[in-house]
């Protein structure tokens with residue numbers, strides 16, 4: 001099958017393209033630096049010629065409220081219009097578990113707008129809602145840092161490896177559209193504050209994590225279960241501790257090599 005991955009050069013996109021090719025598919029990595037821009041429409045018609053499936057794993061370059069909304073609305077409308085013209089039979093988009101519980105943030109309002117446009121379109125689709133990627137744990141700490149302290153709520157948290165996200169999206173993209181939403185998550189549940197504490201400790205990061213039920217997650221007040229998927233979510237295989245060991249080993253390599 002020809003499968004076009006919009007955002008195919010990003011964290012998930014590049015892993016997804018690799019995974020699809022390993023399974024014998026013709027996977028095209030589409031992004032501005034490969035000549036395909038879903039916001040301006042540049043290169044879309046050409047890239048989508050003969051495609052059976054389009055997977056949207058783009059992200060907005062700006063997370064400013066107005067910019068992120070404009071990005072996901074414009075990009076999604078352009079993609080769906082080009083897919084209709086090219087006769088694409090399955091639109092797959094990556095979204096976030098709990099989006100409707102996180103609408104205090106402009107980013108999640110934009111993701112919900114993206115989902116609503118897909119829902120209302122005539123193209124058969126599957127929306128894949130993933131939990132936070134392991135790679136995103138440190139940025140969460142950075143966002144919540146004041147001085148030497150990281151203040152976070154003890155909300156339940158079930159993050160997953162980017163490799164597992166890519167594997168799940170590849171599987172879903174090569175199956176029939178469900179015309180609805182599928183949730184994916186990590187194999188284990190944690191408390192957000194505790195997991196960030198473990199991540200920073202493993203990286204010898206001296207910041208102190210303070211557990212505070214009133215603290216916000218990315219500026220959003222979250223309930224205990226806001227970030228975790230339902231019980232029927234498809235779960236990944238990679239455990240956080242194993243990923244963390246690998247990730248800290250890799251981070252240490254350049255230092256050892258230059259020593």
Ligand SMILES: NC(=O)c1ccc[n+]([C@@H]2O[C@H](COP(=O)([O-])OP(=O)(O)OC[C@H]3O[C@@H](n4cnc5c(N)ncnc54)[C@H](OP(=O)(O)O)[C@@H]3O)[C@@H](O)[C@H]2O)c1
Pocket residue numbers: 006007008009010011012013030031032033036037038039040057058059060061075094095096097111129130131132133136
């Ligand atoms: N972070 C998380 O924990 C998390 C959790 C669940 C779901 N998600 C969702 O997962 C998706 C992918 O995340 P990611 O971390 O893989 O993103 P990423 O690494 O930032 O990659 C984004 C991709 O989008 C491309 N892109 C940007 N503007 C574009 C445009 N106008 N036209 C075509 N492509 C464009 C980028 O290309 P260039 O590099 O050339 O700009 C890049 O290939 C996002 O929609 C996000 O909401 C994230």
